[in-house]
Amino acid sequence: MNVSQYSTTIFFISYTFLLFLPSSEPISNYNKLVYKTCSTQTFNHQSYSQSLNSLFQQFITQSSQYKFFKTNEAINDDTFISGFFQCRNDFTKEDCFACVTSLLPHISNTLCSDSTSARVQLQGCYVQYQTEQFQETTIHESENNNMFHKICGVPVVEYYFEFKELMNEAFMILENGIVNSDGFYTMKYKKVKLMAQCEGDLRSCECGECVGNAVMVAKEECSSSVSAEIYFDKCFISYTYMPKSNGDANNTVPGARRKNNPQKLIAIIVGGGAILFMGLIVVSLINSRLKKDDYE
Secondary structure, rough: OOOOHHHHHHHHHHHHHHHHHHHHHHOOOOOEEEEEEEEOOOOOOOOHHHHHHHHHHHHHHHHHOOOOOEEEHHHHOEEEEEEEEEEEEOOOOOHHHHHHHHHHHHHHHHHHOOOEEEEEEEEEEEEEEEEEEOOOOOOOOOOOOOOOEEEEEEEEOOOOOHHHEEEEEEOOOOOOOOOOOOOEEEEEOOOEEEEEEEEOOOHHHHHHHHHHHHHHHHHOOOEEEOEEEEEOOOOOEEEEOOOOOOOOHHHHOOOOOOOOOOHHHHHHHHHHHHHHHHHHHHHHHHHHHHHHHHHH
């Protein structure tokens, strides 16, 4: 084996180790179904299906660039389909594209087949569309009070009153934070992680109102739960209580995303050390081989 072959070996060994290094903040289970609402009325003409397919094609194209996109497709002179998709704001463009493209085929084929209107929510994104008439000029009032779905986790097993006090403080920070954000707010307060997001084109005051309504539901209907997800028409919130975490040491500035992950740092150090170690072994083999060739 010559020096060039040894160099190639070093490259592939290093590349293999790099493949096992963790990627930055992966988000798992983004394509897990949370809920769906489908109209019982179905399309009765091929032009409806064609317009819906065209709408979905726009969603696929735009999801590689945007995390929120709203548009419409004409069916005929009187009727059109309006719709939008939205991804979690902490997603990358690649995550958003993967989530939307994994969802759309299921809407058409299994979840809401041929429905004239539907809303399907995954953990990482959701899609909504509805059939409307061009002559409808009534401005629909905000439906911030319309709750679609809620998930309450298991009840807290100890220190209930301390838990309630902590959640009241955290919810207050969350409500204040979402009003001063761009419609997305995530935070860690002591031993609880919280997140809120509003529909992409919702005004700040309406976003705050919607999140406030969702917080009220969380307090009243998931009051003792260690986790909850509350989905309204225009927003959603979620929280997770971690009683065994070192809350004071890990407390972060509300809204800031932590980038320093100790486990990730350790993995990088170990992986880098392994690459260096293998590199030294291969270099040693090269030197030994070259010396042997000199003697020969």
